[in-house]
Amino acid sequence: MTTSDPTPDTARAPTGPQDSPFQDERTRRDDAPQYVLPLVARIERAAPPARTDALETAARAVLVMLSDTRSVGDGEWAEAMRSWQDARIRKVVRRARGAEWRRAEALPGITVAGKSAEVRVFPPVPLDGWPKDLARLQVSGTDLDDPEPPAGPDPAAPVLWLNPEVGMSAGKAMAQAGHGAQLAWWDLDDVARAAWRDAGFPLAVRTAAPAHWQDLTTAGLPVVRDAGFTEVAPGSCTVVADHTALRS
Template identity: 75%
Template sequence: MTSNDAPAPESPPVNGPAGRDQAPQFVLPLVLHLEKTDPPARTDALETAARAVLTILSDERSLGDGVWAQAMRDWQDARIRKVVRRARGAEWRKAAALDGITVTGGSAEVRVYPPIPLDGWPKELAKLQVSGTDLDDPEPPAAPDPQGPVLWLNPELEMSAGKTMAQAGHAAQLAWWELSETERTAWQESGFPLSVATASSDHWRDLITSGLPVVRDAGFTEIAPGPTVAAEGGSRLCPLQRARRP
């Protein structure tokens, strides 16, 4: 995702790539609770990660003069980086004790933290694994609920669960930036319902030319640069406008 220089944490970045790359670089850490004997379902982990990003974006501590607000602004002044790591047992308990927010899905727990410098990871998080995280859906996921937004994955890509969780978080953030305050409040008060699903090839081609928010990965890890996730608005929550076509 290529985003930069936000005037406030709840607003989209406004400056170009040069300013984004010259600014100090920060990262939003997310930690997935992953026990060997009871891993979460993949789709639930993706949706929970997306909701975790929305939760910290909308938290009062991230806004105005809140204790996380400067960190959120600094993060959005540079490239919008997210890194997902995993923890179990004592590692998870130590990670959960750090300042942050734990968001729970059907089977997944994801803790999100205020942004930190790229080289400033706290020791409790720095030692956690970042690569090789993969998950399965033991049963076919439910069909996306059209009343809320759907984060559609690029059907041509294969990404680890951790990478895909970060990309889903990017898409949710792009959707959030598109909304009015009234629309944000309605979505937040409903608990940020959303769905994550893989698009068909035809649907994906339509999405990336629709004017809807599309995450375009910079290609630093796992995949080549290009589009990864598209956000499509819901009929009741998170309405997103398509571009008018001739």
């Protein structure tokens, strides 16, 4: 399968609620070999990216990886992608600068640039089998700020809404935005996927107002329920993915 003709088969979409890779309860996915999707954010001391741009860039990086020809069919990353999606869907965001970033860029992967952010996504690796140039990067404490409040999202673009009552570091929120983007991708049909991909995966990440959040979680849209490995309580609803094609 190529990126011009994605299918639900190769996306390994879950077959129903009991098959969700984001449940906090034990499922058959826990018995499979566990993989993780590494993402590395470039965070230079003198010019860190804006928080919202970093979250949006991480989400797009996940979508680019999911739709890349190397990730599907007989592609060179396809087996690792299938193994990752057959187990718990783990994403870990680490940060790099200077020589660390240059070493990360030398490894197989895809760099996605936003307005101020750069995120490199790598094919999945075993949970305990990180490449040494990624394993040495820091994972905890990645936090960023927006220099000014983000503008309202484009009403025509997909939005990944963050839970206003769940506080997360920037690194954790980047991973959660990636989860939301992945669930939206899984739920879209081939036509909607192709349109989104061909447009360059436009999207926004915003924190929902409390009343809006309640509406979102009951609208039948994809919801990320975190397994609780880090920062948040197991079962916390962290992101709702809102896409016009998912409301029709």
